[in-house]
Amino acid sequence: MSTRIAILIFDELTALDAIGPYEVLSRIPGAELRFVAKEAGVKRTDTGALGLEADLALTELTDPDVVLVPGGQGNRPLLEDAEVLDWLRTAHERTTWTTSVCTGALVLAAAGILDGKRATTHWAYLERLEQLGAEAVNERVVEDGKIMSAAGVSAGIDMALTLAARMAGDTVAQAIQLGIEYDPDPPFDTGSPEKAPSELVDLIRSSER
């Protein structure tokens, strides 16, 4: 039996939030991964430089086993979008995993799914996540029951490997990690606000909205 995974996309999403997990989760044996959106069709990313195609409208896939909501400026309107929030709440009733990357957590929170739950988001949005009812946690990958959330953008890869291990076992996750040669070696060590110079932290914080 296949495991149906739905990644929700929208205009002005941050592509890597969705594609990091896609690259991992789509490699799980038996996974059937689909990109869904309010309306099917091409969505442009937050930089404007790329179109990603949603093959299905939300109405065409209402009971996925796994849901993933990525981040990006374009998800702010979803915080007040009754159709999307209803779809998430309904799907969440039956999912085995409900997940988010980066500010995707804000959308889950707006749907009420994170009320009182431990969750994370991009470091610049932890306070906002708390305001929306979650117990915001400054960790890279956070699990609370069947909810799993990742910190900003690239953290979705770490979350997806964790999720792959939960779904299909450690060996499958490890094989996927080897297949995508995920042996990270960034040229700098400035990937978190605790490690980066404070002027960079201020710069990024002021550019987020």
Place this chain on the structure above:
Amino acid sequence: MSTRIAILIFDELTALDAIGPYEVLSRIPGAELRFVAKEAGVKRTDTGALGLEADLALTELTDPDVVLVPGGQGNRPLLEDAEVLDWLRTAHERTTWTTSVCTGALVLAAAGILDGKRATTHWAYLERLEQLGAEAVNERVVEDGKIMSAAGVSAGIDMALTLAARMAGDTVAQAIQLGIEYDPDPPFDTGSPEKAPSELVDLIRSSER
């Protein structure tokens, strides 16, 4: 003046090869990043689960400042595609950087661009890269003059941060790293053939072609 970056895509590409670098390079101030293909339009990835849109045909952007070729099974036909190889050779004459991720290096090699040059690719394809005339190197990011190549899939993120530093300075690259919260923390340490169990190495090697 803008820096024009062209990412070559094609059907059956590995999405993260392209999207990791896209997420980094598109954030360089003044960068104008475009997805190009033999013919403009939507290309389906190697899993079949995603469409990525190429906005421009190769004939519409012949003199980019930076070229990036991603990997994926779908690039094998390009190794004998005169139009693509000619486009790469012509572009390479004027680029400031010519780059590849994963098996994208095979395409650069087929174009003759890597003759006698140090370069890398996905670990399972190093021998093939050598056969195509490059000096294959088992490192995560390799520079030789204006050519920069990355190992498999996720290594494109590390390469792109290195490239961003060369193009725009360390501070810009560090700010981008913080923005995408790239403070990697994989749940396993199996991301390279040196670190993974040998049965996993054999499994992945047998599945690559």
